[in-house]
Amino acid sequence: MTEHATLLNNETVAADGEVAIRVRGVINRFGPKTVHDGLDLDIMKGEVLGVIGGSGTGKSVLLRSIVGLHTPTAGEIEVLGHKLTSLSADERVKVERRWGVMFQDGALFSTMTVRENVMAPMREHTKIPLALMRELADLKIRLAGLELEAAPKRPADLSGGMRKRAALARALSLDPELLFLDEPTAGLDPISAARFDELVRSLTQALGLTVFLVTHDLDTLAATCDRIAVLSDGKVLAVGPLDEVRQNPHPWIQEYFSGPRGRAAKR
Numbered sequence: 001m002t003e004h005a006t007l008l009n010n011e012t013v014a015a016d017g018e019v020a021i022r023v024r025g026v027i028n029r030f031g032p033k034t035v036h037d038g039l040d041l042d043i044m045k046g047e048v049l050g051v052i053g054g055s056g057t058g059k060s061v062l063l064r065s066i067v068g069l070h071t072p073t074a075g076e077i078e079v080l081g082h083k084l085t086s087l088s089a090d091e092r093v094k095v096e097r098r099w100g101v102m103f104q105d106g107a108l109f110s111t112m113t114v115r116e117n118v119m120a121p122m123r124e125h126t127k128i129p130l131a132l133m134r135e136l137a138d139l140k141i142r143l144a145g146l147e148l149e150a151a152p153k154r155p156a157d158l159s160g161g162m163r164k165r166a167a168l169a170r171a172l173s174l175d176p177e178l179l180f181l182d183e184p185t186a187g188l189d190p191i192s193a194a195r196f197d198e199l200v201r202s203l204t205q206a207l208g209l210t211v212f213l214v215t216h217d218l219d220t221l222a223a224t225c226d227r228i229a230v231l232s233d234g235k236v237l238a239v240g241p242l243d244e245v246r247q248n249p250h251p252w253i254q255e256y257f258s259g260p261r262g263r264a265a266k267r
């Protein structure tokens with residue numbers, strides 16, 4: 001992948017290529033606490049961007065701001081060429097259909113089967129026949145690496161890794177262009193996490209997805225991400241390929257990558 005961006009005065013500005021998500025001047029405040037203070041970031045079409053940062057730096061808040069689950073205090077967010085705040089309700093729904101979200105805990109409906117969970121976005125946003133809906137749901141389930149034996153099961157009957165894959169299948173339900181993943185390997189054992197990383201990378205390449213991935217997992221960064229964005233002090237501290245970001249002299253970055261886990265991931 002060609003170099004996509006440069007960092008100028010903590011502003012991530014697209015140098016070439018097509019921007020899928022443009023974040024400019026975003027401020028997020030919760031009472032007296034300022035989480036983001038004029039944050040700028042570009043996510044390029046076709047890339048996997050890993051977002052890291054210390055506790056409280058607003059990684060998940062940024063994700064939720066982009067997908068419209070949280071309204072920033074100030075700033076502008078443009079997704080696939082659309083400024084979300086300027087869209088009508090109907091226009092916004094059309095844009096929202098172009099992305100899929102996998103939340104950290106999966107957020108599956110506990111009373112629904114895996115198949116019904118995957119069908120839920122189809123029921124809400126399409127008018128396709130029920131039989132075809134079931135077939136498409138089963139396709140997404142297989143695409144996410146699950147056997148069809150899991151389709152009639154409820155989330156409580158699945159292992160942690162299977163629930164992650166079921167949540168991914170639901171995120172892929174409407175054939176999105178953008179995929180948002182919030183700590184997708186959290187809570188998984190190393191083998192399951194590595195398999196999930198491989199799945200995300202293969203799906204990204206096969207389906208031409210753009211992926212915004214919040215993680216703390218160093219192995220995930222190395223296995224799946226084209227670029228890394230580091231959040232700190234309310235802004236993007238650094239952004240670029242993993243090896244480039246690893247060389248940044250900022251103390252947090254050095255501690256993150258140079259600690260025991262970081263050294264193990266590098267090996």
